[in-house]
Amino acid sequence: MTSTLTLPASPTTPAARITGLRKSFDGRAVLDGVDLEIPRGEIVALLGRSGSGKSTLLRVLAGLSGEHTGQVVTDGRPTVAFQEPRLVPWLDVATNVELGVPDRRRGAGRHAKAVRALDEVGLGHRRDAWPLTLSGGEAQRAAIARALVAEPTLLLLDEPFGALDALTRLSMHQLLLRLFGEHGFGVLLVTHDVTEAVALADRALVLDGGRIAHEVSIDLPRPRRHATAAAAEHAARLLDLLGVHT
Numbered sequence: 001m002t003s004t005l006t007l008p009a010s011p012t013t014p015a016a017r018i019t020g021l022r023k024s025f026d027g028r029a030v031l032d033g034v035d036l037e038i039p040r041g042e043i044v045a046l047l048g049r050s051g052s053g054k055s056t057l058l059r060v061l062a063g064l065s066g067e068h069t070g071q072v073v074t075d076g077r078p079t080v081a082f083q084e085p086r087l088v089p090w091l092d093v094a095t096n097v098e099l100g101v102p103d104r105r106r107g108a109g110r111h112a113k114a115v116r117a118l119d120e121v122g123l124g125h126r127r128d129a130w131p132l133t134l135s136g137g138e139a140q141r142a143a144i145a146r147a148l149v150a151e152p153t154l155l156l157l158d159e160p161f162g163a164l165d166a167l168t169r170l171s172m173h174q175l176l177l178r179l180f181g182e183h184g185f186g187v188l189l190v191t192h193d194v195t196e197a198v199a200l201a202d203r204a205l206v207l208d209g210g211r212i213a214h215e216v217s218i219d220l221p222r223p224r225r226h227a228t229a230a231a232a233e234h235a236a237r238l239l240d241l242l243g244v245h246t
């Protein structure tokens with residue numbers, strides 16, 4: 001058994017490299033030979049049927065999943081944003097974001113850092129608010145600010161926009177693409193939504209039978225428009241690979 005190995009961040013190594021990953025629960029293999037590399041500056045969408053192991057793979061990369069076999073190397077510590085923003089209700093928004101600053105970097109500057117990250121996600125004006133007074137989109141922006149203050153090389157997103165209404169989701173897509181352009185981290189985005197994958201990702205992977213069963217390169221120019229024939233074609237292909245025949 002090995003655990004996730006975190007190396008100091010370096011500009012030349014990929015954000016993550018996984019080789020021969022196997023992960024079982026109660027003797028049942030959920031991941032059964034996953035090989036995957038995520039370079040910096042690439043958005044990778046991870047698709048798969050419910051129960052195919054997407055969240056498990058993301059949790060292994062985050063170092064949240066106990067033991068596995070195979071090699072998992074990340075460049076610096078990845079940070080995760082989940083579908084639920086997971087803000088601490090009795091701490092104001094800025095203090096919640098400060099929680100994302102790694103221990104070794106805590107100190108006088110961490111409040112300023114949190115405020116900068118909140119400004120970056122367009123939530124500076126809500127820095128003193130209580131989490132329960134935020135809208136769903138605002139709470140998710142705060143969660144992304146909390147991920148940003150860790151200055152990740154790899155951002156792990158587990159259906160972060162799944163619970164948001166369609167318009168808010170589109171503005172979150174724009175936010176993610178802007179942050180991605182500015183910071184150049186690698187992104188692994190777990191999503192059920194093929195349209196979202198086509199709107200955001202450079203590459204989409206389909207997890208099936210415990211492995212990356214399919215890989216589709218999404219080489220559409222940015223900014224992308226949802227309604228183009230090429231986008232629809234990619235989405236249809238992904239649905240096909242997921243076994244959903246339209």
Ligand SMILES: Nc1ncnc2c1ncn2[C@@H]1O[C@H](COP(=O)(O)OP(=O)(O)OP(=O)(O)O)[C@@H](O)[C@H]1O
Binds near residue numbers: 030050051054
């Ligand atoms: N801690 C755990 N203990 C036991 N089984 C688990 C545990 N975590 C996940 N599993 C099982 O592993 C399988 C994969 O779960 P996982 O949550 O990774 O799937 P998923 O592809 O993310 O699903 P969904 O799309 O429904 O969120 C499921 O059968 C699940 O029941």
